[in-house]
Amino acid sequence: MTILGPILMASVYILPVYLTTFSDEEKKMQVLDETGLFEKEFTNTDDFQFIPIKMDIETAKENFALSGDYGLLYIPATELSVPTTGILYTTSSPSIDVTSHIKNVMKREVESLKLEASGIDPDILRAIKSSIVLNTLKIDESGNEEKSYTEINMGLSIFAALLIYMFIFIFGSQVMRGVIEEKTSRIVEVIVSSVKPFQLMMGKIVGVAMVGLTQFSLWIVLTAILVGVFMATVGGDELMAGSQKMMGTQGKVLSTQELAEFSKAAQAESSSTMQIIEGIQSIDAPVMIGSFLFYFLFGYLLYGALFAAIGSAVDNETDTQQFMIPVTIPLILSMVMIGFLITNPGGPVAFWLSIIPLTSPVIMMARIPFGVPVWEIWLSMGLLVLGFLAATWLAGKIYRTGILMYGKKINYRELWKWIKYRN
Amino acid sequence: MDILKAEHVRKQFSGHLALDDVSIAVPQGSIFGLLGPNGAGKTTLIRIINRITAQDQGNVFFDGRPIKTNDVNQIGYLPEERGLYKKMKVGEQAMYLARLKGLDKKLAHERLKYWFDKFEITAWWNKKVEELSKGMQQKVQFIVTVLHKPKLLIFDEPFSGFDPINVNLLKEEILNIKNDGGTIIFSTHNMASVEELCDHIALIHNAKKILDGDMDQIKADFKNNIFEIVYRNGNVNFKEVIPAHYQLLEEKADLKLKRAKIQIPQNESPNSLLNFAISHVEVHGFAEILPTMNDIFISKVKGTPQSHA
Numbered sequence: 171m172t173i174l175g176p177i178l179m180a181s182v183y184i185l186p187v188y189l190t191t192f193s194d195e196e197k198k199m200q201v202l203d204e205t206g207l208f209e210k211e212f213t214n215t216d217d218f219q220f221i222p223i224k225m226d227i228e229t230a231k232e233n234f235a236l237s238g239d240y241g242l243l244y245i246p247a248t249e250l251s252v253p254t255t256g257i258l259y260t261t262s263s264p265s266i267d268v269t270s271h272i273k274n275v276m277k278r279e280v281e282s283l284k285l286e287a288s289g290i291d292p293d294i295l296r297a298i299k300s301s302i303v304l305n306t307l308k309i310d311e312s313g314n315e316e317k318s319y320t321e322i323n324m325g326l327s328i329f330a331a332l333l334i335y336m337f338i339f340i341f342g343s344q345v346m347r348g349v350i351e352e353k354t355s356r357i358v359e360v361i362v363s364s365v366k367p368f369q370l371m372m373g374k375i376v377g378v379a380m381v382g383l384t385q386f387s388l389w390i391v392l393t394a395i396l397v398g399v400f401m402a403t404v405g406g407d408e409l410m411a412g413s414q415k416m417m418g419t420q421g422k423v424l425s426t427q428e429l430a431e432f433s434k435a436a437q438a439e440s441s442s443t444m445q446i447i448e449g450i451q452s453i454d455a456p457v458m459i460g461s462f463l464f465y466f467l468f469g470y471l472l473y474g475a476l477f478a479a480i481g482s483a484v485d486n487e488t489d490t491q492q493f494m495i496p497v498t499i500p501l502i503l504s505m506v507m508i509g510f511l512i513t514n515p516g517g518p519v520a521f522w523l524s525i526i527p528l529t530s531p532v533i534m535m536a537r538i539p540f541g542v543p544v545w546e547i548w549l550s551m552g553l554l555v556l557g558f559l560a561a562t563w564l565a566g567k568i569y570r571t572g573i574l575m576y577g578k579k580i581n582y583r584e585l586w587k588w589i590k591y592r593n
Numbered sequence: 594m595d596i597l598k599a600e601h602v603r604k605q606f607s608g609h610l611a612l613d614d615v616s617i618a619v620p621q622g623s624i625f626g627l628l629g630p631n632g633a634g635k636t637t638l639i640r641i642i643n644r645i646t647a648q649d650q651g652n653v654f655f656d657g658r659p660i661k662t663n664d665v666n667q668i669g670y671l672p673e674e675r676g677l678y679k680k681m682k683v684g685e686q687a688m689y690l691a692r693l694k695g696l697d698k699k700l701a702h703e704r705l706k707y708w709f710d711k712f713e714i715t716a717w718w719n720k721k722v723e724e725l726s727k728g729m730q731q732k733v734q735f736i737v738t739v740l741h742k743p744k745l746l747i748f749d750e751p752f753s754g755f756d757p758i759n760v761n762l763l764k765e766e767i768l769n770i771k772n773d774g775g776t777i778i779f780s781t782h783n784m785a786s787v788e789e790l791c792d793h794i795a796l797i798h799n800a801k802k803i804l805d806g807d808m809d810q811i812k813a814d815f816k817n818n819i820f821e822i823v824y825r826n827g828n829v830n831f832k833e834v835i836p837a838h839y840q841l842l843e844e845k846a847d848l849k850l851k852r853a854k855i856q857i858p859q860n861e862s863p864n865s866l867l868n869f870a871i872s873h874v875e876v877h878g879f880a881e882i883l884p885t886m887n888d889i890f891i892s893k894v895k896g897t898p899q900s901h902a
Binding site: 351352355356357359360361362363364365366367574576587590591 | 606640645668671672678690
């Protein structure tokens with residue numbers, strides 16, 4: 171896993187971008203335009219070659235079936251002054267790219283026809299069309315203005331939250347498996363005759379955290395190296411182009427014209443790379459890194475203790491299910507809520523989830539890039555520490571009894587009894 | 594002097610009384626048998642001695658003063674439920690467990706080498722535990738239990754999983770430890786080995802101590818005045834001539850010699866039985882039959898009414 175992890179992570183980063191750099195092979199599209207209005211508008215693109223044909227549709231369909239071309243676009247003549255329907259015949263289901271490209275071209279032509287009909291010059295209209303750039307600025311009490319970068323904040327918050335979530339899940343369950351292993355191999359009683367059960371439990375949690383941190387940093391470094399090497403050998407430009415293309419197609423399919431406007435606007439603002447760098451610089455690095463480390467550590471410790479308690483209560487991994495659910499639900503819930511919360515990071519739901527210790531590590535981390543009042547962070551951190559102490563105390567009680575208990579089906583009532591034991 | 598003393602120890606688990614006013618005293622340099630049927634409370638008592646769990650009431654004294662957490666470094670404990678990390682190498686693991694007991698690296702290594710050589714498992718030092726047979730794993734566990742030369746050793750079913758040769762090897766080592774001044778608490782269901790090794794015993798049943806003391810004394814207390822006579826005389830049957838106050842329990846004929854087991858009243862001397870025998874048969878042997886620990890165990894446990902808390 172130590173070696174495989176970075177390779178997998180790097181490929182998740184590289185592959186999609188790399189794949190988009192392969193242009194699809196050119197597809198041939200026959201156009202049978204009975205109205206004669208659109209023929210000229212379908213100009214060849216990187217992906218498509220449009221071939222105008224003139225014949226009746228039945229013959230065209232027969233020919234098309236034999237031709238091996240990608241599609242046949244049929245725009246029938248209508249009684250209406252402006253035709254608005256087309257039929258696309260393809261051998262396989264057409265992709266969204268294709269249909270939206272055709273729709274866009276037709277729409278543009280139809281619109282300009284309509285404009286002409288109502289006496290408006292399309293050029294004037296084009297001049298009227300405006301692209302708005304909204305600069306958002308954060309302003310603090312002392313009147314300092316600071317540019318805010320919503321998209322970058324979003325990306326950063328999801329990334330930080332995901333990292334914490336993954337670490338808790340992977341290494342929390344590793345703690346649990348470790349405890350189960352000690353129990354099933356029956357070494358635990360040998361060891362607790364030398365050290366206290368609580369020491370053994372905390373040792374396990376801290377030890378796994380050390381292993382986890384080592385592995386995580388190794389992953390990050392190796393991933394960075396792999397991506398770096400890839401960039402250097404395959405060429406960053408191509409990759410950059412690919413990633414831009416990916417961004418474009420992800421949102422919506424932009425017509426060439428719109429794309430031109432978009433990039434013009436972006437250039438006027440500043441180059442997009444510059445913007446990203448500026449955005450990253452705008453984030454308060456010490457607060458971000460500091461709180462990340464804090465939530466990373468205490469979130470893990472809190473869940474690690476709970477996972478250790480589960481491990482001690484069961485005899486094998488298959489019995490963990492009933493106890494896993496209440497522990498993992500807050501974790502999964504916080505991951506699910508992130509999508510909702512980043513649209514309103516200051517709302518009451520976000521506030522409460524970032525205060526409650528079980529959800530706060532993921533949720534507060536997702537909120538911080540958007541700016542959170544300092545007192546909320548302190549409150550959340552304080553409660554998380556209290557939550558960690560409570561969870562450890564509780565887990566210690568369950569653990570102490572659980573590790574020496576074999577062959578008994580444990581339910582929640584039984585766990586409650588263990589917690590109440592005096593020693 | 595008693596190295597370990599437990600006084601009026603009581604331990605309650607929810608809805609189940611594990612130990613009820615149990616007191617034991619383990620004399621220094623003895624082998625102390627802690628006996629009892631399954632679920633009697635032996636393991637709970639052992640865990641209390643090891644400070645794994647705490648008693649609800651009562652006191653435990655180690656070396657004359659109340660036991661402290663640190664005292665577990667003076668105790669070696671071989672639990673009944675025992676195991677090793679399967680993926681770890683034998684030597685590494687033995688070193689780890691030795692160092693947990695507070696031995697420094699050099700000393701731990703020296704002593705491990707001595708024991709590994711003695712038990713002829715040195716070749717396995719770099720093997721993973723899962724490659725070892727159960728008996729070999731047991732040897733490793735025994736070694737790490739005694740390695741730090743504790744004042745008190747607690748063996749819970751030490752012989753399970755051993756073949757007869759290794760059982761003897763282990764018994765020898767246990768006796769060696771005793772001769773070197775060590776004290777051993779020995780918990781087992783194997784009464785033959787109790788008889789062979791133990792000086793003192795305590796019998797726990799249903800959370801209560803129902804018997805304890807010096808083993809010879811206990812045996813003497815439980816004897817029933819039964820004697821075995823080995824004799825030769827083809828014509829006489831004891832059944833026909835025996836006086837009414839003697840009870841013939843068993844009479845059987847070997848090839849040449851006959852044997853009879855006869856119980857005499859408590860107040861009568863064995864000499865009168867012998868005189869009676871001499872007057873009728875040619876006596877080849879005469880001996881008192883003492884009860885075995887097995888008999889005592891069964892009669893005490895069966896004789897105690899079952900109580901369920």
